[in-house]
Amino acid sequence: MRPHAGVLDVLPAAESGPYGYAIDANVTGTVTAANASNPRRDIVYVELVDPAEGTGGTTPGVTPKYLAGTAAATPVAPATPARSMLLAEINVPAAGGGNPTVTWRAPVAVAAGGIVPVRTTAERDAVTYGTADAPVFVSLLGDLYRGVGSSFAPIGTGRTAVAAFTATGIGTGQILNAQVPGFVVPGKQAHAVRVQVTGWLFNGANAGNYTLFLRQNDAVVAETQIPYGNGYGDRRTVAFEFTATVQPGAHKFDVVSASGSASAGYDTAKTCQLTVTDLGPVS
Known part of the structure; x- marks a missing residue:
């Protein structure tokens, strides 16, 4: 001894x-x-x-x-x-x-x-x-x-990362709206991570579906569609939440948007905020 x-x-x-x-x-x-x-x-x-x-x-x-x-x-x-x-x-x-x-x-x-x-x-x-x-x-x-x-x-780390406000004109194909790069999950076991997208969009006379893709490390993990159309000044509020089990290490989260097949695009779209929160280890 x-x-x-x-x-x-x-x-x-x-x-x-x-x-x-x-x-x-x-x-x-x-x-x-x-x-x-x-x-x-x-x-x-x-x-x-x-x-x-x-x-x-x-x-x-x-x-x-x-x-x-x-x-x-x-x-x-x-x-x-x-x-x-x-x-x-x-x-x-x-x-x-x-x-x-x-x-x-x-x-x-x-x-x-x-x-x-x-x-x-x-x-x-x-x-x-x-x-x-x-x-x-x-x-x-x-x-x-x-x-x-x-x-x-x-005990969750309580860490939250918020992407900067981004205004992006939307057309066909995927266009980056907001991104949180280098979000680190500490420790040696998986954590629950909540990703929230909030914002609004504005379009002209077009009609169609506004599609949001939520990605983790460039892979789509969730998506949602918001219909719009036919009225100039049409506005829609975006509220989208997803919780994922994420392994330790650095990760990139982003939200990209694309128009649906019903429309080639619309005048303006804005994603106001992308928030990523570490909820703590998964037991």
Whole structure:
């Protein structure tokens, strides 16, 4: 065991409070020999002794210890003893199966109200104190979660990008109205992203269908048609929304327009706003 410091809160009496400790030098020991047929999971832990709290012993202190598990086809690590905190598991293969490996299991201590870092969703689900005021960060996924009742929900980044106002005359074929380039989805898992198009159009005496194509990285992911026509000064409000599951990385969102087959075009069209919002990771 290498030098490290930690905090223990392992006594049954709440008023006993936390205990700080430090291992200031390398600690070595012998691992029980491998079983001839089956693998085994052992544990390494630290044990607290405080006679004033009725733990037994004569001298307060924290001692690193090792406990071998039971060999089995599907081995299970032994339970951590009382007044102790698990630090790591040693995965011991059957004899001739290679060298043992170590999996670090110790929890991470943070200041009150701080973000609690965990490595996996299993560790996240074992946390009982992850709230909106003390969110949990899952490093494997790269995302924040908060406690909601007995489960966890992702915390959206709240990032919103808005394209600049664009006025475009529309004819046949696709014409770019507005674009949000380089929209980055952080972390290591997919996020829900909401894309909204709002605006208005104005046309002259023509009639037909005004078509909007919503694209992600140049691929059409949704479209809508707004009919118009036959009255000079005809105006239509555009309101279009789409939610997509988007993988981590940089993405480009844009809205393009084209006239429908009923008309070659009309006088003027305007897309006022393209808004892209990250709603957070998809559980």
